[in-house]
Amino acid sequence: MHLVWFRRDLRGLDNRALNAASEASDPVVGIFIETPEQWASHHLAPKQAGLIKARLEALREELSARNIPLVVERAADFSQSAEKVADYAHRIGATAVFANKEYELNESKRDEQVCAALANKGIAWYAYDDRNLFAPGTIKSGKGEPYKVFTPFKKACLRALDGMDVSPCQKPSKRETNVAIDTIFSELKPVHFDYPTEDVSDWASDEKGILEHMRRYCREQVADYKRQRDFPAVDATSQLSPYLAIGALSPRQCLARLQEEQADWREPDTGAATWLSELIWRDFYQEVSAQNPAISKKYSFLAWGESVVWDNDPSLFEAWKAGKTGFPIVDAAMHQLNQTGWMHNRLRMIVASFLTKDLLIDWRWGEDYFMSKLIDGDFASNNGGWQWSASVGTDAQPYFRIFNPTTQGERFDSDGRFIRRWLPALKQVPGKHIHQPWRWAEQYAQTLDYPRPVVDHATQRKKALAIFEAAKNQPQEQTP
Known part of the structure; x- marks a missing residue:
């Protein structure tokens, strides 16, 4: 049995942890842990909590079509969530837990804790770089140091994209079911959060709707992005950021779609290239945060x-x-x-x-x-x-x-x-x-x-x- 711990990667497509867990014939179970006290300390918006909840409901249906149950549990904070995952993995007889890395300070400490707890139970831990176009630490200056200025970081990223295959991972195949998986399915409870949530019915939460939103923007609107993006009365931005934030979309999916729809995606001053630059800004700030733990402690970089x-x-x-x-x-x-x-x-x-x-x-x-x-x-x-x-x-x-x-x-x-x-x-x-x-x-x-x-x-x-x-x-x- 393999257990996939979903965090800010709420997608069944292009998910490296899910794909790795699905490579063998072992049954696969997904788990998500609501952490209301931790979320409150991080000032999680009820609007985003609402989107996470809606996405979990849709993801559960999408995964169930592949015979992968998605369990939603609750723990007060990250420390307790690590214990919860380790205990659940042991209870269902999982031989390994798979997850995608998160790079902030509290999240990194949580993953160190769960890794140790799993080791004590004889369960393997596999973590993957899946959040960015380029994992923190992979894009370095000629001196082998992390970049502190965006423009040279962007140039290095664009060079790295030359010849790079950014094709999203394929969807995991449908799993064989068994008594244990059927039992987990039968015990699933409706997704309920203790944390406050707000209505997100204006936002798609299903895989099909989210992907169509991305396709439509890259096909019909991104060409005008550079010219119109600064005018708030104009509907010129992608509004895909909520899906990137909770991992309902990956930046690789965005880039692959951009390349497919816009032949000039590398040409300077085009809408496509400008939008790609924003994806690289996202990577840049993830890099800065990962390389400088003091930022997670609320200190100024300077x-x-x-x-x-x-x-x-x-x-x-x-x-x-x-x-x-x-x-x-x-x-x-x-x-x-x-x-x-x-x-x-x-x-x-x-x-x-x-x-x-x-x-x-x-x-x-x-x-x-x-x-x-x-x-x-x-x-x-x-x-x-x-x-x-x-x-x-x-x-x-x-x-x-x-x-x-x-x-x-x-x-x-x-x-x-x-x-x-x-x-x-x-x-x-x-x-x-x-x-x-x-x-x-x-x-x-x-x-x-x-x-x-x-x-x-x-x-x-x-x-x-x-x-x-x-x-x-x-x-x-x-x-x-």
Whole structure:
């Protein structure tokens, strides 16, 4: 008997652990462990928990067609989940447990624990690199060191792709059943989470629907990605990130489909190449997280980032979370996040810059809030994005590059179409005034159910520059 431990790899296709477990004739059982206390400490969004639950229900049906039962158990945290897997493997007589690696600190420690527990029971442990295009540590500089800057990392990845077969793994064949497998099937209970979940009916959760979403985007939309991706009112992004985050899709599947649909996928400045670059950004942040355990402990990548003296005004943080800052593009973005669990990528940069550079609030506050809301929350990508915006991460934007939220709105939502969708109070404001509606209200004696700006951008910009400059000039200690 082989046991496959599903984590953030909730797919039956292109799953290296599942395929390895299925190579021999042994019966295969899948297991997933809900860890509500661990999820709460990691700020898992109820929206993402809802998608995980829906995906598990669909995956159970997909695997059952191959005579592979999927058991869903519960443990408080990662430590208990390791014990639960080892005990279950022993109980069903499994000779080996198969899983795909996760690279964050807590996850790595959990896997060390389960490996030891299984060894004590005489059960083998096999773990596979399956999460990225390139496993952390495989793309190195000419000096044999991990990259700390994205552009050379990307170039190295593109070189490595030359001649590389990225064809997804084949679907495991249908298994022979037996009394033990039939018994496990008969004992399966409906998937139930103790952790809060939210409705995800707007998102496909079945294999067929997810794959069709990917195919349609790569076939019909990706060509326009470079030209349109920064405009939130335009449906130009793939919105595949939730599936990558929970492993319902693999990046190899995305790349293979991109290559099949777009012959110019390697040509610079094409939509396909730009979208591939985003997949490589995902690998880059996974690499940085895996190579620097301090990041999992909430430290800035740059040591001087720990010397930034944040204002951390709770009332301003609440205004930011609620979308009541008086800056329309920021507020519309936060309403999109709060209502849907998703936010356009350009807007993620705008609201993160605003929180850290205009409101002078610690990037970690924003990082945690995003994780608590995002259906596509992924630790490495979310952390990397926030550290980039706060100018304290690897290859981050310079601290003196501070987005003006008004001009960002004017540039990327010039007619206010996105703003009006999420801020109904501004529907009657003319286009030329939509980014500074308080001025229109004053000029034409109108009453708006919308706040004035909570800060003055020019004033806060000067303050931010001084604070960040002072932090850089502080003597630095080595990050733990």
